[in-house]
Amino acid sequence: MKxxxxxxxxxxxxxxxxxxxDSEVMGGLLNQSxxxxxxxxxxxxxxxxxxxxxxxxxxxxxxxxxxTLAEEKKKNNPQLxxxxxxxxxxxxxxxxxxxxxxxxxxxxxxxxxNIVSHIGNLHQEKHKRNTVITKPxxxxxxxxxxxxxxxxxxxxxxxxDGCSNHCSYCVIPSIRGAARSRQPxxxxxxxxxxxxxxxxxxxxxxxxxxxxxxxxKGRPKLSTLLSEMAKIKNLKWxxxxxxxxxxxxxxxxxxxxxxxxxxxxxDLPIQHIDDDILKAMNRxxxxxxxxxxxxxxxxxxxxxxxxxxxxxxxxxxTPTRFNRLLDFVNETKFxxxxxxxxxxxxxxxxxNLKSQxxxxxxxxxxxxxMNEQAAISAAINKTLLGSIQEVLIEExxxxxxxxxxxxxRRQSPEIDGVTYIKNSKLPTGSIVKCKITSADEYDLxxxxx
Numbered sequence: 164m165k166x167x168x169x170x171x172x173x174x175x176x177x178x179x180x181x182x183x184x185d186s187e188v189m190g191g192l193l194n195q196s197x198x199x200x201x202x203x204x205x206x207x208x209x210x211x212x213x214x215x216x217x218x219x220x221x222x223x224x225x226x227x228x229x230x231t232l233a234e235e236k237k238k239n240n241p242q243l244x245x246x247x248x249x250x251x252x253x254x255x256x257x258x259x260x261x262x263x264x265x266x267x268x269x270x271x272x273x274x275x276x277n278i279v280s281h282i283g284n285l286h287q288e289k290h291k292r293n294t295v296i297t298k299p300x301x302x303x304x305x306x307x308x309x310x311x312x313x314x315x316x317x318x319x320x321x322x323x324d325g326c327s328n329h330c331s332y333c334v335i336p337s338i339r340g341a342a343r344s345r346q347p348x349x350x351x352x353x354x355x356x357x358x359x360x361x362x363x364x365x366x367x368x369x370x371x372x373x374x375x376x377x378x379x380k381g382r383p384k385l386s387t388l389l390s391e392m393a394k395i396k397n398l399k400w401x402x403x404x405x406x407x408x409x410x411x412x413x414x415x416x417x418x419x420x421x422x423x424x425x426x427x428x429x430d431l432p433i434q435h436i437d438d439d440i441l442k443a444m445n446r447x448x449x450x451x452x453x454x455x456x457x458x459x460x461x462x463x464x465x466x467x468x469x470x471x472x473x474x475x476x477x478x479x480x481t482p483t484r485f486n487r488l489l490d491f492v493n494e495t496k497f498x499x500x501x502x503x504x505x506x507x508x509x510x511x512x513x514x515n516l517k518s519q520x521x522x523x524x525x526x527x528x529x530x531x532x533m534n535e536q537a538a539i540s541a542a543i544n545k546t547l548l549g550s551i552q553e554v555l556i557e558e559x560x561x562x563x564x565x566x567x568x569x570x571x572r573r574q575s576p577e578i579d580g581v582t583y584i585k586n587s588k589l590p591t592g593s594i595v596k597c598k599i600t601s602a603d604e605y606d607l608x609x610x611x612x
Contacts, residue, residue, distance in 0.1 A: 178215025191308030214251035218506035233265035316592035326370035373410035468573035476525030478516035544602035580605035
């Protein structure tokens with residue numbers, strides 16, 4: 164009897180939403196070719212770890228995951244095949260190949276679309292361990308299948324891949340390649356497909372969404388794309404992430420304000436406010452421009468929720484420059500804010516800069532801002548008491564006093580808080596109107612009207 168070539172495959176996805184989409188595409192291609200996707204490593208023939216390598220904590224998480232699997236393979240399942248994909252493989256695959264003999268295959272970010280042939284080769288009798296690191300130029304399209312959770316009410320939609328900003332601290336252009344945008348018609352086609360699959364919220368993502376279209380003929384605009392997407396029937400919410408402050412235009416802000424389906428929410432990673440630090444980071448924006456964009460957003464989009472991310476401990480961040488950032492955080496009062504400590508990445512310009520800050524001091528600065536932000540966030544949430552919010556129900560809660568949890572328009576998945584709802588029975592994916600009755604530092608609590 165001929166042995167089936169179809170395998171049980173588990174995909175572990177690490178890192179950002181852009182990486183998650185690559186994992187979903189690989190899952191879709193494998194499923195389409197007859198392989199079975201499983202949730203547990205002990206029932207898998209092959210485990211694919213789609214890795215991140217943006218900063219040190221991401222690399223450490225990926226290495227730990229690989230080593231855990233390697234130990235499992237050694238002790239309990241010597242036939243298990245381990246594939247390391249994505250950014251860590253693209254960046255360090257050739258070095259790791261020698262150091263991790265338990266890993267059968269390393270494939271870079273350019274190989275997402277070739278995953279089926281790679282998996283097919285793994286179980287050939289003559290197969291040998293291999294590393295396939297090619298030019299990072301893969302970009303998905305609407306014809307690529309994606310495996311989504313059967314209960315998913317939201318989905319990320321990647322409008323471009325790669326990045327051409329070349330911030331001095333960042334390795335993304337070398338790992339993901341130059342910025343390359345998808346055609347507007349193809350993006351809208353994928354949005355239609357997602358809605359037909361029951362998705363209610365589309366979250367627009369890319370390394371830099373505001374750079375969209377600059378590499379395409381005719382230079383299509385992000386604002387036009389969003390306006391066209393808002394016309395799609397049964398699409399309820401559209402959310403915008405990763406908007407570079409140097410390219411947030413009045414036109415874009417007015418588009419968000421004018422379309423009911425657009426969440427009044429912008430993710431605006433500013434990284435810093437001090438001009439000398441911004442220049443050293445090669446952010447191509449000034450502190451004054453950042454403040455101007457924030458003021459414009461709040462003026463044009465009534466009730467807009469602003470999220471940002473910051474980097475503390477960048478080389479040359481003196482106490483004075485840090486305090487300038489801290490004062491800005493307290494004055495601006497972002498609705499949501501995350502802080503990274505600067506990660507010294509080899510191959511970047513910033514790695515060679517003088518005046519590096521100690522790890523202990525970086526962490527102290529991170530905690531200082533996060534403590535301030537907790538108070539700011541709590542105060543903002545309390546202003547929402549008594550307000551009516553639309554809430555997208557995502558899953559049952561593990562709290563006894565609140566049966567369900569979801570998100571309102573001002574909350575993005577994974578990175579912001581959630582809204583807990585009191586109710587006995589609600590279908591996942593439904594959008595309900597709730598009155599906010601309680602709030603803490605990050606989460607909201609409500610009951611259906």
